Amino acid sequence: MPLGERGGWDKSESRYCGLETDFNDDMPNLLSFNLSTAGFDFLLATLMDPTYRPSLMESSSNGACVLPFAGSDLVLSPSQWSSHVVGKISSWIDLDSEDEILRMDSETTLKQEIAWATHLSLQACLLPSPKGASCANYARCVNQILQGLNSMQLWLRIPLEKTDDDSVDSDQTIDSWELWNSFRHLCEHHSQLSVALNVLSSLPSANSLGRWFGEPVRAALINTDSFLTNARGYPCLSRRHQKLITGFFNHSIQIVISGKSVHSLPGASLDSAANHTDAQRHPLRPYLDYVAYLYQRMDPLPEQERFEHGYRDFLQSPLQPLMDNLEAQTYETFEKDCVKYIQYQRAISKALLDRVPDEEASSLTTVLMVVGAGRGPLVRASLQAAEETGRKLKVYAVEKNPNAVVTLHSLVKLESWENIVTIVSCDMRHWDAPEKADILVSELLGSFGDNELSPECLDGAQRFLKQDGISIPSSYTSFIQPVTASKLYNDVKSHKDLVHFETAYVVKLHSVAKLAPSQPVFTFTHPNFSTKKSNQRYKRLRFEIPSDTGSAIVHGFAGYFDAILYKDVHLGIEPSTATPNMFSWFAIFFPLRTPVCIRPGSSIEVHFWRCCGSSKVWYEWCVASPCQSPIHNSNGRSYWVGL
Amino acid sequence: MPLGERGGWDKSESRYCGLETDFNDDMPNLLSFNLSTAGFDFLLATLMDPTYRPSLMESSSNGACVLPFAGSDLVLSPSQWSSHVVGKISSWIDLDSEDEILRMDSETTLKQEIAWATHLSLQACLLPSPKGASCANYARCVNQILQGLNSMQLWLRIPLEKTDDDSVDSDQTIDSWELWNSFRHLCEHHSQLSVALNVLSSLPSANSLGRWFGEPVRAALINTDSFLTNARGYPCLSRRHQKLITGFFNHSIQIVISGKSVHSLPGASLDSAANHTDAQRHPLRPYLDYVAYLYQRMDPLPEQERFEHGYRDFLQSPLQPLMDNLEAQTYETFEKDCVKYIQYQRAISKALLDRVPDEEASSLTTVLMVVGAGRGPLVRASLQAAEETGRKLKVYAVEKNPNAVVTLHSLVKLESWENIVTIVSCDMRHWDAPEKADILVSELLGSFGDNELSPECLDGAQRFLKQDGISIPSSYTSFIQPVTASKLYNDVKSHKDLVHFETAYVVKLHSVAKLAPSQPVFTFTHPNFSTKKSNQRYKRLRFEIPSDTGSAIVHGFAGYFDAILYKDVHLGIEPSTATPNMFSWFAIFFPLRTPVCIRPGSSIEVHFWRCCGSSKVWYEWCVASPCQSPIHNSNGRSYWVGL
Structure with missing residues (x-):
């Protein structure tokens, strides 16, 4: 039974809660x-009698013995097994023990249990x-x-914080994320290998916890002794634990209760008989x-x-609107x-007010050109700005897509803008404008x-902007940050070719x-009438990873932009300054062919190039420290934007 | 004109010597x-006037200017250009300067010069x-x-020892190998990118120098000021330099003299007129x-x-004789x-002497079985041992290859061994022997x-060895060591698939x-009558790289073996104990999918497994430190030996 409904939530987004149980041969x-x-x-149920050791079985029994599994496959229906039981592999196994017998027993048992599951x-x-x-x-x-597995997932149990009990040096707490990182590297980031986080009473720092949201965490096992007791004697969680659990819900991570009850439940026996159910x-x-x-008290999405x-x-190829x-x-x-x-x-209004003083509002007509007018939304915004500010406007709507021009014509007719708006069906880079513009909106x-390729388009369009004219946007800057993104990395890798590792993707990062x-990273300013201007760019960046993060893996870089439309009016998706409630842009993701591991408190140096050829523009990128990656996308061989 | 002949040397192995020259527009x-x-x-000749800077060219000249190359292509014949000139790219270029103009000029010039070359x-x-x-x-x-280059090689000049002149901290000497390593990583180990080592008067440690012999070094530029002066006033080199140059000769590295004469050449003017040539x-x-x-005084090969x-x-697939x-x-x-x-x-003789005391030499007949007799060389060695020791022998020659058995029969007839040697045409694992052997030779x-698969074969064959019988060999051990091997890595990579990166190759390492x-790594001992024996093996090894090596790159592991035939008689190819003048085995090479960089004075941890299935045996391997590689060849998916 799901954890109830959350406001505004899709049914398919129901969350469930499991329970970890000990070995019990009465499965029903x-x-x-x-x-x-x-x-x-569902149950996280031990499949095999924990006293079983292959090396202790009679080797002479010659097929007469039965493996001590918890019941036969017939004790539950197939759908009960698959919907309600997650198999728990014997916890005694230790394949890296110094004891060879234990190692051999562990391997045998592990393979037998997986085969049974x-x-x-x-x-x-x-x-x-x-x-x-x-x-x-x-x-x-x-x-x-994993090489021969059906669709079954393997969840590797990882304690959220692990201290090495055997270590003499007490400073030597093992970062359990590193344990996971070693394991998954050895298994080549296999997509069926994921994590079951074991949440204990103490939690590592927020930065350290944050790493897990880039990893394939499928379940979180909450130990009962990580619960506190509220005033009425009932279990509850610390604020930090609550926040973590909410994060798990948001990332579709299954919750599993683990351990014995450590609360005496005063309420249960005091409840009225009516509510006193089994x-x-x-x-x-x-x-x-x-x-x-x-779960239920979470805000609706x-x-x-x-x-x-x-x-x-979900990885998407960027648009190529040009x-x-x-x-x-x-x-x-x-x-x-x-x-x-x-x-x-807002930006156009401010520009109009700056350009035309109140006293000339009725006499001066501002020439505004919308380059890349599409089906007309910026034409409408321009006219609304004119109306709002009481300025007179003459608008040219330049659009290269003939299909959009059809819509534009009917919009102008419908709105009776014929006297104000001139539609130009032409690529802005080639248009021979009849007059120069005060404001260029794009x-x-x-x-x-x-x-x-806004820079290349506006280089072409600024020919018909007055020397003191205004470009909206007046500048824009790209941004990147290093990210852990196992899911994206595995999706890129699944194509099994170089091209996909050298392509940037538009993606709603979650x-x-x-x-x-x-x-x-790169900034472009418009207009730019310099004769020596170039749209090639080269930037070298160093990102310091906070030392309380611990080690981390970088699968690639998330990219964003921020645009200054005009003076203080900006627009963008860079996380710290993102325009709220705007959905036109997802982030961009630049993958790395080989994920890069960063040591605690260390940094990653990355180089980005914007390269321009005669018929295309492309990015190249590489990591230079802590180790060198190859240069990605040399000559735009895998990914480019056509001019 | 080549550097003369070296005894026992193939003509194709002639060595040449080049000269680095300054810019001169009179190429002929x-x-x-x-x-x-x-x-x-040949000459290492500057192609472009060193005063040229693209940014200083009149941008208004509009195609009227000519790039200041050293002469037109017509001043030399095509074969003169290609046989006698290596192009030297302008040494002022600096693409990583803080100065953007210099960066741009450098890129333009570099591309122009390469296009000219x-x-x-x-x-x-x-x-x-x-x-x-x-x-x-x-x-x-x-x-x-490199992406668009014809067959031309690019030699990156690397000083053998580089001190950072700009560095305030004088301890900060840059290991120039690291510079090369960064560069080639960024260029994806491109096979047309190689090294021209610049040899100066001081040399780094032998371990540091040794790294270069695993790299694609094509030329060594010897600065004249690294020469000493001998008693007669002539240039000569220190012993360490001499040894290095000999190493270059042995690795087909071209020698280039660089710099001005720093010797006054007393002999030249004193020479008799007859020898006094231009x-x-x-x-x-x-x-x-x-x-x-x-060159000429080198020992013949x-x-x-x-x-x-x-x-x-040259990479070869290992034999699959089974x-x-x-x-x-x-x-x-x-x-x-x-x-x-x-x-x-020698081993068989010792075994016979141990087994049969002198007093029983004429009465006791030793039963010796050669398993895998092939065309009979071990049968011959056994009979010679018997003759040498005066022991009586009965030999069974077991061979599964029916074609070899044909030869074996004619050998026995030719040598009149019919009374001593019984030929058995059978797989040793299935043969039903008529009696038990004293000595099993394989x-x-x-x-x-x-x-x-010697272990698997001998497990089958030891059924017919007496409990106190002797196996020759009595044990064998495999060995590995980490190596830099750019050539092998690039050859493996050229296949562009995973399979070749997970295969072991037989190769004459040079x-x-x-x-x-x-x-x-793994040791097997024969006979082994234990009931719990297994031929699976797991070994974890840590290699310390000497600290004076500096950083290093590991492309894979060289593998060897040593076998104890009997008591102190061994046979093997492990470098420190290799049997001299034996050529039956080259080394084996286990590649790594991603080369691993090791920091100075640090170590590499590697895990090797020998896994056994019902129809095949295979190895898996991985690097666990300083970073985790994936497990190579999981389940023997890429490389295995059939049973």
Whole structure:
């Protein structure tokens, strides 16, 4: 039974709560008590008798012995097995032990249990946490299993904070993220290997926790002893724990209650008989209730987030509006972004007021050209700005897409703008304008600012801007920041070619850990009448990863832009200054062919180039420190924007 | 004119000597003076007037200006250009300068000069050394050039020892190898990017120098001021320099004399008129003469090295003698290896003496079985051992290859061994022997010891060995060591697939830098009558790189074996204990998918597994430190040996 409804939430976004149980060979009863009676949604159930050791079996039994699994496959229906049981692999296994017998027993048992779980069509198995700092043999064995696995997921249990009990030097706390990082590197970032985080009573720093949201975390096991007790004696969680659980809900991470009840439940016995059901007698029911309460009290998703929900972490190729003509559907979508046009209208109003003093408002007509007018939203914003400021306007609407021009014509007719608006069906780079403009309005920005070739287009268009004319936008800057993004990395990798690793993608970033604040990359200012101007750019950036993050892995760079439309009116998606409620742009993602590991408190140096050829513009990028990556996308061989 | 002949050397192995010259627009005279007159073989000649700067050219000249190259393409014949001139790119270029104009000028000039060199069909161009510690923009530009280059090589000039002149902190000497390593990483190990080492008067440590022999060094520029003066006033080199130059000769690295004459050449003017030719008047001729002298006095290549010369650094797939039957040619080659059979004969003799006391020599017949008898060399060695020791022998020669059995039969007939030798045409794992053996002789070893499945074969064969019987070999151990091997890495990479990166190759290692002494990996002992024995193995090794090596790159692991035939008689290819003059085995090479960089004085941890399935045996390997590699060859998906 899901954790109840959350306002404005899609049914498909229901969240469930599981329970970790000990070995019990009466599976039907185990399910009945914990699910039907207590209300948990699934069990994390031990599959094999924990006393089993292959080396202790009679080798002479010659096929007569039966492996001590918890019941046969027939004790539950196939759908019960697959929907309600996640298999828990024997926790005693230790493939990196010094003891060779234990190592051999562990490998045999692990393979037998996975084979059994596969036979039962379980959706996932929980692998016990690696015992020591080294996990190569464990990873080798799991990697072998992954090569031939059906669709089952393997969840590697990782304690959120791990202290090395064996270590004499008490400073030597192992960063458990590093354990995961080693393991998944050894297993080549296999997409069926994911994490089950074990949440304990103490939590690492927020930066350290943040890394996990870029990782494939599928479940969070909350130990009962990480709960506090509220005034009425019921379990509750610290504010930091609550925030973490909310993060898990937001990232579709399953919650699992683990451990024995540590609360005496005063309420249960005092409740009135009417409410006193079996369910409430289950000792762990109060923990489930509390998790459900946390879920239900979450704020509903805002409209924009709901709209963008389906795009989360989904890689899209950036538009090529210069080479390709946009489709009606695309115009339709972008024109709905009121916030953007309000910002344009504010910028145009300010420019009109600056350009035309009040006393000349009725005599002076400002020539405004919208270059890349599309189906007309910026024409409308311009006319509204004129009306708002009481300035007289003459508008040229220049658009290269003949299909959009059709719509533009009917808009002008419909709105009776014929005397004010002249439609020009032409590429702005080639138009022979009949007069010069006071204001040049354009919206040619991509997620990374210049990546839809706004600089090249406006270089062409500024021919018909007066020397003292205004360009809206007057400048724009791209930004990047290093991110952990396992999901994106695996999606890129799944294409198994170089091209996809050297391509930038438009993507609604969600399961991503941002490792350092973003920094500016390239800036373009318009108009730029310098004779020596070039649109080539080269930038070298160094990002310091906060030392309390611990080690981190960089799968690539998230890119954004911020545009100054006019004076203090800006527009952008750079996280710290992003224009609220604007949905026209997702971020851009530049992948790295090989993820880069960063040591605690250390930095990553990255170089970005914007290169221009005769028929295309492209980016190249590389990491120079802590290790050198190859230069990505040399000569734009994999990804480029056509002129 | 080559540097003369070296004893026992192939003509194709002639060595040449070049000369670095300053800019001179009279190319014909430059060639005539330095090559025809003085005797150098080629010039490293500046292509462009060093005062040229693109930004200083009149931008209004509108195509009227000519780039200031050293003469037109017509001043030399095409073959003169391509055989006698290596282009030297303007040494002032600095693509990583803070000065943007200089950066832009540098990029423009570099591209113009490379285009000119391509036009002239030069075989190579020398790129100036990166100016500072950072070289990303330089590498980006060179990488762009490499993407579209014809067959021309680019030699990056790297000083053998570089001190950072700009550095305030005098301890901060830059390891110039790191500069090269950064550059080539950024350029993805491109096969046309190589090194021209600039040898100066001081040399780094032997370990530091050793790294370069695993790199694609094409030329060594010897500065005249690195020469000393001998008693007669002539230039000569220190012993360490001499040794280095000899190393260059052995690795086909071209020598280039660089700089002005710093010796007053007393001999030149005192020489008798008869010898007083123009050639001797060239101020740099004594340097050339000295280099030629060093070449000519080198020892001739030993017979075995000459035989193996053609196999140097050439990747071969290991034999699969168990799955495939060897061909006659293969038997022919291996049977020529006298040294190997002498060792076997010594081992068998010792075993016979131990087994049969002198007093029973005439009464006791020892049963000896040669398993994998091939065409009979071990049968012969056994009979010779019997003769040598005066022991009586009964020999069974077991061979699975029916084609080899044909030869075996005729050998036995030819040598009249019919009464002593019984031929058994059967796989040793399935043979039902009529009696048990005292001595089991086999030679089933691969370059990595167990990699041709000797353990599995002998497990099958030991059924018919007496409980107190002797196996020859009695044990064997594999060894590995980390190596720099650019050539091998690039050859593996050229296949552009995963399979080749997860395959072990048999290879005559030559252009390889061995970074640490080899360490034992897996040992097998025979006979092994334990009931719990397994041929699976797991080994974790840590190699310390000597701290005076500096940083290093590991492209993979060189593998060897050593076998104890009997007591103190061993046989093997592990470098420190290798059996001299034995040529049956080259080393084995396990590549890494991503080369691993090791910081100075640091170590590399590697894990190797020998895994056994029902129909195959395979290795898996990974690097666990300083960073995690993926596990290579999981489940033997890329490389395995069939049972």
